[in-house]
Amino acid sequence: MLEFSKVSKSFPSTPESIHVLKNVSFRVESGEFVAIIGPSGSGKSTLLGMAAGLDQPDTGNIHFDGIDLTKKSEKDLAKLRSEKIGFIFQNFQLLPGLNAIENVGIPLYLNRNIEEREIHERAKSLLKTVSMDHRANHFPKQLSGGEEQRVAIARAFINQPKIIFADEPTANLDSKNSAAVLDLLLHRNKAENTTLVIVTHDPAVAKLADRILEMKDGELFLPKPKKPNKKAMIAKKKRR
Ligand SMILES: Nc1ncnc2c1ncn2[C@@H]1O[C@H](COP(=O)(O)OP(=O)(O)OP(=O)(O)O)[C@@H](O)[C@H]1O
Numbered sequence: 130m131l132e133f134s135k136v137s138k139s140f141p142s143t144p145e146s147i148h149v150l151k152n153v154s155f156r157v158e159s160g161e162f163v164a165i166i167g168p169s170g171s172g173k174s175t176l177l178g179m180a181a182g183l184d185q186p187d188t189g190n191i192h193f194d195g196i197d198l199t200k201k202s203e204k205d206l207a208k209l210r211s212e213k214i215g216f217i218f219q220n221f222q223l224l225p226g227l228n229a230i231e232n233v234g235i236p237l238y239l240n241r242n243i244e245e246r247e248i249h250e251r252a253k254s255l256l257k258t259v260s261m262d263h264r265a266n267h268f269p270k271q272l273s274g275g276e277e278q279r280v281a282i283a284r285a286f287i288n289q290p291k292i293i294f295a296d297e298p299t300a301n302l303d304s305k306n307s308a309a310v311l312d313l314l315l316h317r318n319k320a321e322n323t324t325l326v327i328v329t330h331d332p333a334v335a336k337l338a339d340r341i342l343e344m345k346d347g348e349l350f351l352p353k354p355k356k357p358n359k360k361a362m363i364a365k366k367k368r369r
């Protein structure tokens with residue numbers, strides 16, 4: 130479903146350019162839930178943006194659903210995103226001039242086959258799933274960080290995407306809302322087979338994933354499996 134092959138990216142800077150992604154290769158299979166962890170500044174958001182065709186690598190290739198994203202025009206990538214991808218940005222990226230319900234509908238406005246009333250209805254019911262229906266007519270600047278995050282999550286669901294990329298989707302939420310949002314994401318993943326790629330600093334979120342990838346200073350690692358805890362194993366044997 131998604132494959133990075135030897136992807137590298139640097140940003141120009143003084144005195145020297147910053148190598149943000151260094152020869153990154155990995156695959157995500159259809160229906161998988163993958164968590165990406167790693168320290169701040171290690172390149173997680175850069176990687177996620179590239180996976181969704183929001184940014185291009187300097188070298189390497191990115192295949193999504195059989196298409197090489199590095200060979201596509203901006204217009205084709207925007208169409209692909211509106212049809213197949215849900216993206217939850219770390220900084221939400223809601224449009225300030227649109228209210229919550231209009232923000233949720235954005236991915237569908239590009240799709241001329243769906244009437245505005247239908248978009249409105251879908252957006253309204255999605256806002257309800259993130260307990261934000263009472264703020265449907267509020268503008269982003271009238272919302273708290275956690276409320277903006279929940280609108281951004283509803284927006285990522287509206288086009289019924291094949292894959293959802295979520296950049297720290299629970300970072301601004303209290304434990305109740307965080308659990309509710311995780312439930313929604315997991316439900317999409319398990320019941321509807323939506324592929325899920327989540328960047329997170331939260332060990333409780335990473336623990337739920339099928340697989341954990343770890344970024345360190347622009348490189349991607351598969352963490353070694355944990356060594357079995359000898360003391361715990363002996364205690365278990367004794368209990369038998
Ligand atoms: N457009 C840009 N221009 C210059 N440098 C950039 C740009 N985007 C990202 N960087 C740099 O690339 C590095 C990785 O950034 P990125 O946002 O991918 O990190 P991250 O792992 O998501 O961190 P965090 O956990 O804090 O969100 C950082 O050092 C950042 O300063």
Ligand SMILES: [Mg+2]
Nearest residue numbers: 173174219296
């Ligand atoms: Mg980030």
